[in-house]
Amino acid sequence: MPDIAILDLFQGVATLVQADPLILIGRVALMGLGVLLIYLGQRGVLEALLMIPMGLGMATVNAAVLFLPGGKTGTLFLDPLASGTDEVMAQLQIDWLQPIYTFAFSNGLIACLVFLGIGTLLDVGYVMQRPFRSMFLAVCGELGTLIAFPLGVLMGLTDKQAAATATIGGADGPMVLFTSLILAPEIFVPITVVGYLYLGLTYGGYPYLVRLMVPKRLRAIAMPPDTRRAITASEKMVFAVVACLLLSLLFPVAAPLFLSLFLGVIVRESGLSYFYDLFSNQILYGATFFLGLVLGVLCEAGTILHPKVLILLVLGIVALTFSAIGGLFGGYVLYWLSGGKYNPVIGIAAVSCVPTTAKVAQKLVTEANKNAIVLPHALGANISGVITSAIFAAVLVSVLKAG
Incomplete structure (x- = not known):
């Protein structure tokens, strides 16, 4: 039976531990902000229809960072920076929200x-x-x-x-x-995220x-x-x-x-x-x-910390x-x-x-x-x-x- 390191098994924790301090702080802060948006949406302080899915997506995407081939880290949600036909087509077959982003969002x-x-x-x-x-x-x-x-x-x-x-x-x-x-x-991406975050605060x-x-x-x-x-x-x-x-x-x-x-x-x-x-x-x-x-998913720390x-x-x-x-x-x-x-x-x-x-x-x-x-x-x-x-x-x- 192969030896399994704890950090290899729990990759969300592993990528958090190995991240640069700025990315680590950003991921933790965005997870906290996501939970806060869910709470404020449920309480009616913010627009629930927009803020609850946004908050959960934001919190989840910053928790679910894993190791990808080539020594990179990322998620299985979407890659907003994918460019070129081959790269985009590859992401469409991997990331479950990539089709919505590519064909309806971008x-x-x-x-x-x-x-x-x-x-x-x-x-x-x-x-x-x-x-x-x-x-x-x-x-x-x-x-x-x-x-x-x-x-x-x-x-x-x-x-x-x-x-x-x-x-x-x-x-x-x-x-x-x-x-x-x-x-x-x-x-x-950051302009739109910032815009919608603030629009949710107007109420x-x-x-x-x-x-x-x-x-x-x-x-x-x-x-x-x-x-x-x-x-x-x-x-x-x-x-x-x-x-x-x-x-x-x-x-x-x-x-x-x-x-x-x-x-x-x-x-x-x-x-x-x-x-x-x-x-x-x-x-x-x-x-x-x-x-x-x-x-919310676009609020991954590596993307949003522009x-x-x-x-x-x-x-x-x-x-x-x-x-x-x-x-x-x-x-x-x-x-x-x-x-x-x-x-x-x-x-x-x-x-x-x-x-x-x-x-x-x-x-x-x-x-x-x-x-x-x-x-x-x-x-x-x-x-x-x-x-x-x-x-x-x-x-x-x-x-x-x-x-």
Whole structure:
């Protein structure tokens, strides 16, 4: 019977013991962070659908490092750095998540599927009823993108890397994934992971910022009764078609996302109940689940400990913080212009994490005044934020890709 060393038998422990100190600390820290994400998701502090699979994937991939042929270490999940036809084909036959990564993640397909599902949930009537206020707030909610881009360049990133990271300020996960794939494929894994980690924190973190910037008496403002007529389904479909064609004509680089989003809107409004059920449930939740799982697995310490990750972490939090501040500033502008009748908390919904920030706005207003309803206004800003984040990302890609 052959002699079996304990460390050869338990290779996860062996690779941990033999790892460089930085990798060892990183693996242990990421395992702990993964467990924390599961806990916060289960408690409802973070988005459970995304954070629970992401957290378990993150913890598991950093525990399950083993020895591979050639003296290398790795996992049996996926290899995001595989390049060349032969290497990719080999990984497709070995790593069980490699097909999802290769055929749905690294080409942006999963981002389009999520956008398609989100489109089925969007009632563009909220935007059409109050277009100018909604779009004004949405533009204000891109302040973080505008600040993070030049700041990233000053911190040593290239123009394309800084632009891809700055899109985190739009608080739109699929958009971050799609933009980073085009502009900065060499670091799109850490950009996307950082972006989604921070997006998961908006639900828990933004309420503190709102309470800091908006006093309770203003959070309690009840919006005047809405006397606008209801927007018909036909009008919403016309809006979706015109918006899709116009935006695709102006920014064809983001046309896959525009098509996915507005196709979802049209499915919702056209009465195609079978497609609506498919896209709003199985497709959206399935894509989001595997998006979270793949992102978690991509958080293997050897991959995520990129020299530029600290810069990405700083830029990400700056982008999301200033986007929220910009949205609230826009809310204050509308409050002053309306003579004190507009609730400035609605501005936080301009950060387009649909529908999280709209729910945050309503939750905070309800805490201050149980009879105040701002959700229709918040959803208008929220949906406009999705469109605006796509436009800002498309402008950055169009300008920098040609450069």
